[in-house]
Amino acid sequence: MPIGTDVERAAQLLAGGEVVAFPTETVYGLGADATKDAAVAKIFAIKGRPRAHPLIVHVAPEARLDDWAIDIPAPARALAAAAWPGPLTLILRAGPRVSRVTTGGGDTVGLRVPSNPTAIALLRRFGGGVAAPSANRFGAVSPTTALHVLADLGDAIGYILDGGPCAVGVESTIVDYSRGAPVLLRPGGMPREAIEAITGPLAAADAAAPAAPGTLASHYAPRAQVIAVAPDEVPAAVAAARTSAQRVAVLAPGSAFAAWGELGARAHPLPDDTAGMARELYAALRDLDALEVDVVIAALPPAVGLGEAVGDRLLRAAGPRKEPP
Ligand code: TXA
Numbered sequence: 181m182p183i184g185t186d187v188e189r190a191a192q193l194l195a196g197g198e199v200v201a202f203p204t205e206t207v208y209g210l211g212a213d214a215t216k217d218a219a220v221a222k223i224f225a226i227k228g229r230p231r232a233h234p235l236i237v238h239v240a241p242e243a244r245l246d247d248w249a250i251d252i253p254a255p256a257r258a259l260a261a262a263a264w265p266g267p268l269t270l271i272l273r274a275g276p277r278v279s280r281v282t283t284g285g286g287d288t289v290g291l292r293v294p295s296n297p298t299a300i301a302l303l304r305r306f307g308g309g310v311a312a313p314s315a316n317r318f319g320a321v322s323p324t325t326a327l328h329v330l331a332d333l334g335d336a337i338g339y340i341l342d343g344g345p346c347a348v349g350v351e352s353t354i355v356d357y358s359r360g361a362p363v364l365l366r367p368g369g370m371p372r373e374a375i376e377a378i379t380g381p382l383a384a385a386d387a388a389a390p391a392a393p394g395t396l397a398s399h400y401a402p403r404a405q406v407i408a409v410a411p412d413e414v415p416a417a418v419a420a421a422r423t424s425a426q427r428v429a430v431l432a433p434g435s436a437f438a439a440w441g442e443l444g445a446r447a448h449p450l451p452d453d454t455a456g457m458a459r460e461l462y463a464a465l466r467d468l469d470a471l472e473v474d475v476v477i478a479a480l481p482p483a484v485g486l487g488e489a490v491g492d493r494l495l496r497a498a499g500p501r502k503e504p505p
């Protein structure tokens with residue numbers, strides 16, 4: 181499987197209707213020309229993703245929002261101007277050139293301008309919109325390095341563009357502007373506080389909000405069973421897991437371990453700051469799978485800054501494995 185840093189080659193594959201993996205600041209994406217039905221359909225086939233689940237369209241910083249969306253509310257334009265390039269996706273009413281395979285058959289589109297320099301170089305060279313979900317099989321942990329992509333999908337894709345490890349490490353924050361007041365559909369790499377400083381309070385997703393796989397109860401899940409608890413509940417959770425004689429690991433900020441003393445579990449320390457936790461979270465879950473750990477006891481961070489996204493992903497990794505139909 182070819183893996184390399186050839187932006188030109190990746191852009192030509194996209195132009196030819198092929199699928200390529202590429203880096204963004206959040207996670208690696210599996211991209212195809214967002215205007216071509218057949219190209220985008222390949223993404224769904226490779227990922228094993230249900231066709232009704234829409235894909236985010238990635239565009240270069242110079243792209244015109246009006247080429248991709250219609251009826252764009254002024255506050256959405258203001259947020260885009262303040263946040264892009266960066267880890268924020270806006271849901272808007274889709275323009276006519278967006279493939280309805282990209283939108284999952286619906287009339288809205290997720291748009292974002294990534295800040296990763298390799299992603300920007302690719303989008304400029306390609307010149308269009310690149311539809312891309314995270315470059316992992318449906319439901320699994322998102323890739324934050326080119327080697328993660330290789331391990332998951334290496335046999336299925338034409339080229340992996342390597343841009344090094346992702347700087348943010350969790351997926352973009354998704355804000356829905358397609359139904360009036362802005363709604364937070366998924367916490368992510370742009371902290372809620374930073375968005376609300378621009379938009380005012382974001383509403384929570386309700387029953388009328390669009391269904392999105394990243395918002396299913398179980399997603400982002402490693403092979404090991406994840407149990408997400410408050411930090412002071414970690415020792416009891418470890419003790420309970422150990423009674424069934426399983427291999428148990430603890431995923432928590434490095435400074436937390438001193439207070440717990442000897443836990444009798446493999447310690448996997450994360451950085452103490454929430455940005456560091458977000459950056460290392462998915463690689464840590466992959467490492468623990470590689471060690472064939474059975475149970476991961478994960479300490480939930482406070483839901484401030486990137487802690488909201490980290491906690492969200494840990495709870496979804498811990499969710500029931502059976503997906504709704
Ligand atoms: O950071 C990210 O967002 C990464 C990188 C590659 O950009 N992409 C990503 O894609 O996480 P994916 O497909 O794994 O998750 C995108 C989420 C899904 O939950 C999808 O349903 C939702 O965005 N989404 C996309 N378009 C939508 C739309 N038109 N309406 C509602 N939700 C949408």
Ligand code: MG
Pocket residue numbers: 313314322394
């Ligand atoms: Mg995903």
